[in-house]
Amino acid sequence: xxxxxxxxxxxxxxxxxxxxxxxxxxxxxxxxxxxxxxxxxxxxxxxxxxxxxxxxxxxxxxxxxxxxxxxxxxxxxxxxxxxxxxxxxxxxxxxxxxxxxxxxxxxxxxxxxxxxxxxxxxxxxxxxxxxxxxxxxxxxxxxxxxxxxxxxxxxxxxxxxxxxxxxxxxxxxxxxxxxxxxxxxxxxxxxxxxxxxxxxxxxxxxxxxxxxxxxxxxxxxxxxxxxxxxxxxxxxxxxxxxxxxxxxxxxxxxxxxxxxxxxxxxxxxxxxxxxxxxxxxxxxxxxxxxxxxxxx
Numbered sequence: 543x544x545x546x547x548x549x550x551x552x553x554x555x556x557x558x559x560x561x562x563x564x565x566x567x568x569x570x571x572x573x574x575x576x577x578x579x580x581x582x583x584x585x586x587x588x589x590x591x592x593x594x595x596x597x598x599x600x601x602x603x604x605x606x607x608x609x610x611x612x613x614x615x616x617x618x619x620x621x622x623x624x625x626x627x628x629x630x631x632x633x634x635x636x637x638x639x640x641x642x643x644x645x646x647x648x649x650x651x652x653x654x655x656x657x658x659x660x661x662x663x664x665x666x667x668x669x670x671x672x673x674x675x676x677x678x679x680x681x682x683x684x685x686x687x688x689x690x691x692x693x694x695x696x697x698x699x700x701x702x703x704x705x706x707x708x709x710x711x712x713x714x715x716x717x718x719x720x721x722x723x724x725x726x727x728x729x730x731x732x733x734x735x736x737x738x739x740x741x742x743x744x745x746x747x748x749x750x751x752x753x754x755x756x757x758x759x760x761x762x763x764x765x766x767x768x769x770x771x772x773x774x775x776x777x778x779x780x781x782x783x784x785x786x787x788x789x790x791x792x793x794x795x796x797x798x799x800x801x802x803x804x805x806x807x808x809x810x811x812x813x814x815x816x817x818x819x820x821x822x823x824x825x826x827x828x829x830x831x832x833x834x835x836x837x838x
Contacts (some may be wrong), residue, residue, distance in 0.1 A: 545616045546616065548616070548674065548675055548676070548677050549613075549615075549616035549619050549675060551674050551675075552619065552623075552671045552672070552674040552675040553607045553612070553613070553619060553671075554607075555670065555671050555674055556604050556607045556623075556667065556668070556671040557604065557605060557606070557607040559604070559667040559670075559671070560600045560604035560605050560607070560667070561605065563600070563660075563663065563664070563667070564597075564600065564601070564605065566660070567593070567596055567597045567600060567660060568597060570593050570596075570597075570656060570657065570660055571590075571593045571594050571596075571597045573653075573656070574586075574589050574590050574593050574653040574656060574657060575590055576590055583644075583649075583651070584640075584643075585640040585641075585643060585644050585651050585654060586651060586653060588636060588637070588640045589637065589640065589651070589653040589654050589656070589657045590653070592633045592636065592637060592657050592661070593653075593657045593660070595633070596633070596657075596660060596661060596664060599626070599629065600664070603622055603626065604626075607619075616675065619675065620672070620675055623668055623671055623672050623675065624672070626668045627665070627668055627669065627672070630661055630664055630665045630668065631665070633661050634658070634661055634662070634665070637654060637657060637658045637661065638658075638703060638706075640654055641654050641655075641658075641706075641707070642706070645710050648712065662696075662700065666692070666696055670692065673692075690738070690761060690764045690766055690801075691766070691801055691803060691832060691834055693734075693737055693738075694734070694766075694768065694803045694805070694834070694836075695803075695834060695836055697730060697733045697734060698730075698805050698836040698838050699836075699838065701729075701730070701733075701805075701807065701838050702838055704729070704733065705718075705720065705729075720772065720807060720809065722772055723758075723770045723771055723772040723807070725772075726770045726772050726805070726807045727743070727758050727759065727770045730759075730768075730770065730805060731743060731759055734759075734768075738761060738763075739763075740761065740762055740763050741759060741760075741761060742759065742760040742761075742762065743758065743759055743760075744756055744757075744758065757769065757793065757799075758770050760798075762798075764801065765798065765799055765800040765801060766799070766800070766801040766802070766803065767793050767799050767801070767802055767803075768802075768803045768804075768805065769786075769789050769802070769803070769804045769805070770804075770805050770807070771785065771786075771804065771805070771806040771807070772806070772807045772808075772809075773806065773807070773808045773809070773810065773812045773813060774812075775812075777812070778812075779813060779814050779819065782806065782813065782819075783819075783823070786804055786823055786835060789802065789804065790802070790827040790828075790830065790833070793829070793830065794827050794828045794829030794830045795829055796829075797829075799829070799830065800830065800831045800832075801830065801831060801832050801833075802827075802830050802832075802833045802834075803833075803834050803836070804823070804833070804834070804835045804836070805836050805838070806835065806836065806837040806838070807838060808837050808838065813837055816837040819835070819837060820835050820836065820837055823835040
């Protein structure tokens with residue numbers, strides 16, 4: 543598919559996405575108004591302001607997104623999408639800071655997670671449009687499986703924010719702390735259950751060279767397996783690469799799996815140059831149509 547067709551496809555997708563969300567974003571804008579009883583704190587006004595800004599941004603940039611009527615070239619469309627990603631990331635940062643400020647005062651503001659969820663959903667839609675513009679979002683029989691890989695990546699991207707919210711609890715209740723990869727698997731699977739019904743933990747896989755493996759999480763509806771790692775002292779880049787390479791061989795040889803997602807929780811940031819690590823490892827392997835390695 544040439545650049546023009548990809549741009550048309552991405553524009554139609556984003557316009558359809560924005561139309562589907564517009565009523566919800568309008569209701570959100572009205573619902574989080576501080577006059578509705580949420581108080582007039584700086585954080586409440588911040589949530590309201592971002593909700594209004596999201597509605598305005600989508601109305602002026604995404605609802606009219608046909609190519610080439612609204613954008614003269616694929617480059618113009620890409621510039622708008624990349625600007626949208628940066629703006630959404632800025633709003634996420636502001637909301638996270640507001641949430642932390644509320645937690646320091648032991649104050650729960652209901653509107654913050656409401657607006658945060660809308661921004662995250664918008665971010666997912668814009669990034670999907672960028673993937674379609676790049677030609678990396680397949681419209682094939684494997685589209686559902688590629689969708690779940692995007693969903694897994696979204697959970698991985700938000701994992702640290704979820705942990706941040708779980709660190710502080712009221713009435714001196716114990717917080718959920720990630721001690722090892724089993725804790726990571728426990729929380730990640732719980733988040734995954736929001737969208738997936740058939741989640742099989744600790745599923746036995748096939749054997750290679752006489753050695754049998756057990757996948758951390760298997761999603762049979764998507765022919766997808768998920769592996770979890772957690773860095774610790776002594777687990778350097780080379781060791782982690784070997785562990786993941788062993789996963790490539792084991793799961794690539796099992797005809798039940800087409801997709802592999804590896805989530806590495808790195809709370810102390812021990813992995814050197816994680817972006818390069820992800821790029822090097824996130825390529826199709828023998829027996830696997832897509833591999834994604836995410837370090838967070």
